[in-house]
Amino acid sequence: MIKLNELTKVYRTDEIESTALNAVSFEIKQGEFVSIMGPSGCGKSTLLNILGMLDKPESGSYEFLGNEVAHLNEKGRSDVRKKNIGFIFQNFNLIDELTVFENIELPLLYNKVPSAERKQRVNELMEKIGIAHRASHFPQQLSGGQQQRVAVARALITKPPLILADEPTGNLDSSHGNEVMELMCELHEAGTTIVMVTHSSHDASYSGRIINLLDGEVVSEKKNKIAQSAI
Amino acid sequence: MFKNYIKVAFRSLNKNRVYAVINILGLALGLAVTILVFLFIKDETSYEKHWSGYERIYRTGIKADMMGQKMDAPASPSPMANAFRTEFTDVESATRINTVHQEILVSHEQTKVYIQKGVSVDSTFFNVFDYEFVLGDPKTALKEPNGIVLTEATAFKLFGDKNALGEVIKYDNRRDYIVKGIVKEPKGHAHFQFNMFMADHSITTMWMNNSWITYVKLKENVDYKSFEAEMRRNFMKKIEPDVERFMQVTVEEFIKQGNAFEYQLMPVKDIHLYSNKDFEVQQNGNIMYIYVFMGIAFLVIIIAGINFMNLSTARAGKRAKEVGVRKVSGASRKMLITQFLIESVIQSFIALFIAYILVELFLPGFNNIMETNINLFNEYLGKTILFSVLVTLFYGLFAGSYPAFFISAFKPISVLKGDLTKTKGGALLRKGLVITQFTASTVLIIGMIIIFKQISFLHNKDIGFKGDQVIVVPLQTDDMTENFRNYKNVFLKNSNVQSITRASYYPGDIPNQNMFSLEGSEEKLPLWNMEVDYDFFKTLSIEMFEGRKFNVEKDSDSFPSYILNEAAVNNLNIENAVGKRLGRFRGPEGNLQYGNVIGIVKDFHIEGFNQEIRPMVLTVSNQVWFASFKIANTDRNKTIAFIEGEWNKLEPSHPFRYTFLDQKFGALLKQQENFGTMFLFLTILAIIISAMGLYGLASYTAAQRTKEIGIRKVLGASVPNVMKMLTKDFIKLVLIANFFAWPITYLLAKNWLTNFSYQIDMPIMPFIFATVLALVIALITVSFQAYQAATSDPVHALKYE
Secondary structure, three states: OHHHHHHHHEEEEOOOOEEEEEEEEEOOOOOEEEEEEEEOOOHHHHHHHHOOOOOOOOEEEEEOOOOEEHHHOOHHHHHHHHHHHHEOOOOOOOOOOOHHHHHHHHHHHOOOOHHHHHHHHHHHHHHHOOOHHOOOOOOOHOOHHHHHHHHHHHOOOOOOOEEEOOOOOOOHHHHHHHHHHHHHHHHHHOOOOOEEOOOOOHHHOOOOOEEEOOEEEOOOEHHHHHHHOEE | HHHHHHHHHHHHHHHHHHHHHHHHHHHHHHHHHHHHHHHHHHHHHHOOOOOHHHEEEEEEEEEEEEEEEEEEOOOOOHHHHHHHHHOOOOOOEEEEEEEOOEEHHHHEOOOOEEEOOEEOOOOOOHOOOOOOOOEOOOOOOOOOEEEEEEHHHHHHHOOOOOOOOOHHHEEOOOOOEEEEEEEEOOOOOOOOOOOOEEEEOOOOOOOOOOOOOEEEOOOOOHHHHHHHHHHHHHHHOOOOHHHHHHHHOOHHHHHOOOOOEEEEEEEEEHHHHHHHOOOOOOOOOOOHHHHHHHHHHHHHHHHHHHHHHHHHHHHHHHHHHHHHHHHHHOOOHHHHHHHHHHHHHHHHHHHHHHHHHHHHHHHHHHHHHHHHOOOOOOOOOHHHHHHHHHHHHHHHHHHHHHHHHHHHOOHHHHHHOOOOOHOOHHHHHHHHHHHHHHHHHHHHHHHHHHHHHHHHHHHHHOOOOOOEEEEEEEEHHHHHHHHHHHHHHHHHHHOOOOEEEEOOOOOOOOOOOEEEEEEOOOOOOEEEEEEEEEHHHHOOOOOOEEOOEEEEEEEOOOOOOEEHHHHHHHHHOOOOOOOOOEEEEEEOOOOEEEEEEEEEOOOOOOOOOOOOOOOEEEEOOOOOEEEEEEEEOOOHHOOOOOHHHHHHHOOOOOOOEEEEEHHHHOOOOOOOOHHHHHHHHHHHHHHHHHHHHHHHHHHHHHOOOOOHHHHHHHOOOOOOHHHHHHHHHHHHHHHHHHHHHHHHHHHHHHHHHHOOOOOOOOOOOHHHHHHHHHHHHHHHHHHHHHHHHHHHHHHHHOOOO
16 A cells, blocks of 8 residues: 655755655555554654555655655645545644534535534444533544544545554553553454554554664555454 | 635634734725725816816916016907807807805895805806706896896705796895795716805906906817917917007017916816916815825735735745645646635735724714715725725735745755744745835824924914914995994994994905006006005014004095005015105006005915915095904903994894904915824824734744744843843834935925925924834834733743744
8 A cells, every 4th residue: 555665855954955755665464463663853743644555755756556656746745635634642732712513524514514414424433432422512522532533534434444543541541551552453343544653562462463773764564463463 | 715714714713813804804904994995086087077078177267477467367358258158159058157255145034144165157157057957947047237146055954945947036135036936956976066056147348357257168089289289379469459459569569578468267166176377266186185195005005915914924934824724635736826815815904894884983073074975885885895896806815925936935855844944934035024014104104294394384484474363254335345444433442342444355355466566657557556554564563674554634536545564565676766756557548546655564474375475556435345353352252242243233134154363364275184183193093003914024024933942031131131132123124214214205395395385494403203103113012012921921832842
């Protein structure tokens, strides 16, 4: 599904040039659950942003579902993104002015799904993740775990083949964190490809493969036995 | 999708109420001003349009420069209208009018009323100006020399609901008229407003006596410029005999001597806004007011627009997360731009709604100040709404466009990470906008002060006479005129009546002009003549410059003495005037009536200040119709009651009326005063909107720097340190704004002052004052926010990130 080859990203300010990603190459297959780990500043978020087509690489190639996307323009990337990728963020990033229902509905609006279908799909999904009773609440009225569940729901609503999660449990206590991770596993079991950036080896243990980054380079890759056996 | 946008727009406004109030109220005020100005312009430009074929109606005028005396007046000789009707094939109709300047006592049986604004007109008057007749026939109404036409309101005063047609009314106890028609008040405004139309069948052949106003209605598709040329050729021939008789030279030689004399045509539709000639029928409007008010409306809208742009970009950080989320959810930039534009358009329309409420609230005050009668719900309502909707839409799109493009360009990765450094962009533009805004406000402040200085200068200007203790009373019967001098003692019995005189007109009235000549000189002197009675200078407290005043023993009506004013001596270069003999042309043969120049009087004003004092000559006469009494300041009402009592005994036929001379003259200043007052209000409005914007901007700047302030305070910064840091930047902007505002205002004010013959020197104080005022306003607005930021607990500030 994803194939990176010699992918490089350099950040420039007036005086300093810093290499965030240095010739990163790896492949992620359909249906995999991959964790990206590494210390702060190792480039894992940059990598996730490029995978999510929120940012452009400096050089190298990025094949997504067999198409080269590294050098698409904003509109092209936006098109690929909205059909194929769902995002989950550490700080949830729900829109404060929209209710739970409306937040989840938002991607469907941008994908021009008809109203009746939107309603049905959002309600189904809210039912499934247990937040239906909160449908007309605003984000600030929910607990952190509930907010993240809403954010996950929003990422899932378009049924994207790929979910990108950036420290999804970073702002949650451990019990709420576990809830969210279990939700991710369910997704994975249902066939969604998941790429997750995390600091937590506990969270990483849910995934099937761990890629370790250091100073913008892949330093190690290992299959996760527990997860492997889970399949 | 739209539903989602609208929902978010309202929820976001509700969440940021201060911002919403500043933005919407500011814009509402701006739009209200714009709508008011629109209504004002519509009203001012509506003049004369109700006459059928109004674009073919012209008023003739004379522009002359004779012996250094300039005249530009809508005056014409009596035979002109008839010449138009009989000698020009392009003329559909023509009429002459002669306005009556004073109130006329009109009576029917026991009812006596004073009617203002009567006018003598040709029988063709209603062919040119098609008043709507309720009763009678416009074609025949004035065919008989004793015909009179009344407006409905005038007829009602005299006859109540009775049918007035065919009734006889007494005009000034002198003659009878028969009511031949009743007309409706015209539907629109005109440069005259008459209540009573008397048939005028008088015939004079003098082409040099320009006491009439002539209107001509051309046939369709006549080029008025070539018609005007033809008219000049024709009429210049007609004045030849008169010129030769009075000037003893041919017209050709007369022009060669450096004199100019020209007949002109002016479209009636232009009169109200563009005509500012001598002796207008009534005070016209002024196109300058329209330009100034348009300018202000534009500035106010710009100021409100800048508030919007500034606040939207300043608080872009707050929307950044939303933009990021929307982008990763699949929103394209176009969709986001659309969303933000819709938001700004929604806000604009909320503002428009409020603006209409404000207009309704402001209109009574506006009408009061500008002496207009403008109504929002008039026949222009559709146009007004269309105009305001277009302005609002344009505003929403224009003011919304920058924030829309600015915010929608955020990179989702940075904003979603909470990294707002990238959203601080636009600071430079924001500064530029604040500078523009304060430039506009400062221009208005300086302009306002200069306008008030000029008006107060005119108020306090030495007008050459004292009118606050003088009442003017018209004499309306021949007996009163003839014998007034004998009645004076009746009034002087009261010691509070200090002196009594009469004059042919007073300051605030329209003067007359005649030709004079010094003995032994060929040169004709056009002088503005005024007939007065003894004690004129004493009663009006006018001082002599040289020579003596009129004296009962030495001067009489039949052997006139003359007193010139300073302007006459200076403008016409008369040396050693006192003692010379001056002759006045009298009668159709142009005989000279000589008299001694016995003195020179200091200049005093007759007309308003947009007219320089004219060269005048005064002489004693018994044929003058306005008495005036100087009364003591104590017991004024009692004294006036005494005069009234005695007056009514002497002349029971005309109920006593009086005006104070200072009020009569003060009316000439009214228009400028109204303009100044309106300008003051608009300026205050503009400043309030500016200050609101600055307040909003300061609060967002403070919010943006919350963390910085917290860190500084932890490191030991004092409250004044922090306040200084926050206010310094704004002060700089205000100073830069002043740098631009000064020269702009200087040029505008200089231009405005040229409207006056008597101007103040351009003062420097208003400029300095405006700068200080702008700084004070900025300081108060900003430091309020800065103080809150500076005194807040640093712990909260540091937790903020």
